[in-house]
Amino acid sequence: IRLASIHQQTKFLSGGNQQKVVIAKWLLTNPKLLVMDEATQGIDVKAKSEIYSIVRELAENGFSVIFISSEVPEVRRVSDRILVIADGEVVGEFKRGARQDEIMKKALSGKQEHLDNQVVS
Known part of the structure; x- marks a missing residue:
C-alpha cells in the first residue's frame, strides 16, 4: 500500500489501495472464509492484478475465498x-x-x- 505519509487517511488513498486496506482488515480477524463481491470494480489494472495475486496467495495458503464478479476473465484468473x-x-x-x-x-x-x-x- 502506497502512502504519502504514515498519517495519510484511507479515504485519501487510491481505490486499489483502499481495497488492499479492506482486505488487510479482514485478514486481521483470522477468517476461515472471505467473500469478495466485485472486489476490483472501479480500480486500475495494476491494482486489479495485485488483488488477483493476493486472492491466489490466500487460496494457496488454505484460505477459502468466494470471489464474485460479473467479469468472466477475472473469475477465470483467480478461481479453482x-x-x-x-x-x-x-x-x-x-x-x-x-x-x-x-x-x-x-x-x-x-x-x-x-x-x-x-x-x-
Whole structure:
C-alpha cells in the first residue's frame, strides 16, 4: 500500500489501495472464509492484478475465498472452481482453465432457461 505519509487517511488513498486496506482488515480477524463481491470494480489494472495475486496467495495458503464478479476473465484468473448462478440456482460448474466461451454460454443459457420458466401474471 502506497502512502504519502504514515498519517495519510484511507479515504485519501487510491481505490486499489483502499481495497488492499479492506482486505488487510479482514485478514486481521483470522477468517476461515472471505467473500469478495466485485472486489476490483472501479480500480486500475495494476491494482486489479495485485488483488488477483493476493486472492491466489490466500487460496494457496488454505484460505477459502468466494470471489464474485460479473467479469468472466477475472473469475477465470483467480478461481479453482467456477459456479455460474442464475436466479439463486447453480446452472453450471467449471474447473480452473475452463474456456471463457464455455462459461459465458452456460451463463447466458442459464439465465434464458430461468426466464423461460417464469410465470407471467
